[in-house]
Amino acid sequence: MPRVSDMKQRLTDAALDLMWENSYGTTSVDAICDRAGAKKGSFYYFFKSKSELTAAALEAEWNKNKANMDALFSPTTPPLERFDRYFDYVHDRLAELKEECGSILGCPLLSIGSEVSTQDQRVRATVDRIWDRKIKYFESAIRDAHSQGLIMAPDPEAKARALFACYHGTLAQARVQNDVELIRDFKEVARDVLGVKHANAISS
């Protein structure tokens, strides 16, 4: 079996970079090829359409991040601290990317998903599937927090989805306003959404 190539990965990397920074629509196959150092023929050898490449790129991104997510949401970390670490991590990453490209880029799954959702079922379904996996991290952290009496969450799955949605809204808004501040403040918002009980409670 002759020749091995890392071109497939170079293409998915290039595609994700470009679509994240710009958008699905403005990222042309030509531009992806240029950045990956590929020619058209190679592109359509590996992928049968731009849509399929995009789905593959999102899956590849997930696979790259999974180990990291596993670490951040390790059951050995106290449940509420997992969220803090995760939010810090994303904040720092986006701030770092801003240094490189001048913009807060938000979440690629949301940006691409929202752009494409009414027109491309394959990509839409891919985003949906990856979100489900991500939400599981939230869900089990919430369940753990609940069982430790840190929060009141009789329906961890619903709580996880709600928090996930709130977080994504914050990322999306940060992208549009090109401002990290909202993201930095989110940890406190998350506490409200989770309904974290105060040790030194003045409340209600």
Place this chain on the structure above:
Amino acid sequence: MPRVSDMKQRLTDAALDLMWENSYGTTSVDAICDRAGAKKGSFYYFFKSKSELTAAALEAEWNKNKANMDALFSPTTPPLERFDRYFDYVHDRLAELKEECGSILGCPLLSIGSEVSTQDQRVRATVDRIWDRKIKYFESAIRDAHSQGLIMAPDPEAKARALFACYHGTLAQARVQNDVELIRDFKEVARDVLGVKHANAISS
């Protein structure tokens, strides 16, 4: 002064419809013209670019909605009820649109803004400006609720921005997942974010 025309408005209407349902990138000037019953020449008579048209379309949409927003957030309505009414209204509207086009469309400002933000400063700034106006409704409702002792919100502006972001995340996710359910559940999430105190409190 000869001839009057409603074409400018027909064009902004058509543009917003198409971009909301699909995306900025996939909405061509030709398609906008078709839907508005205009020819290319008319388009570029009123607008000097697709970008300018888009900004105008977003502003026009705001103007159409403003009276409605004023009513929903009337100071004569109890502050927390204003949110409930607003969320109900948006939910119903999106559900109604889903009947027509099969999809939950989310918020056009967010979808278009997110798609275009790194590449089109004019549209980005327009979204930003309109958001600021909308957040003011949230802000004064929060301030009123605070002064009535219904919630604890020492920084109403920050609270308003946070709630606004959470809400938009929910709308965006509803679009990608094509599912109204998240939106329906948001009223309760909003209560958490706002930190609504329970009359019959078990809490803390």
Place this chain on the structure above:
DNA sequence: CAGATAGTTGACTGGTTGGTCTACTGAATG
């Protein structure tokens, strides 16, 4: 009715798009 103004028409351009196709190349196997 004359002229000015506000709006309309649609052919045209030059560049870009996603995608196809045929010819080629280079490394491993027998």
Place this chain on the structure above:
DNA sequence: CATTCAGTAGACCAACCAGTCAACTATCTG
């Protein structure tokens, strides 16, 4: 050393893109 086959090359295509332009038309004012 020849065959095989994963991968590469890049010319090519029709459709489409945003935007231009010069000619045209309808309506109001004097």
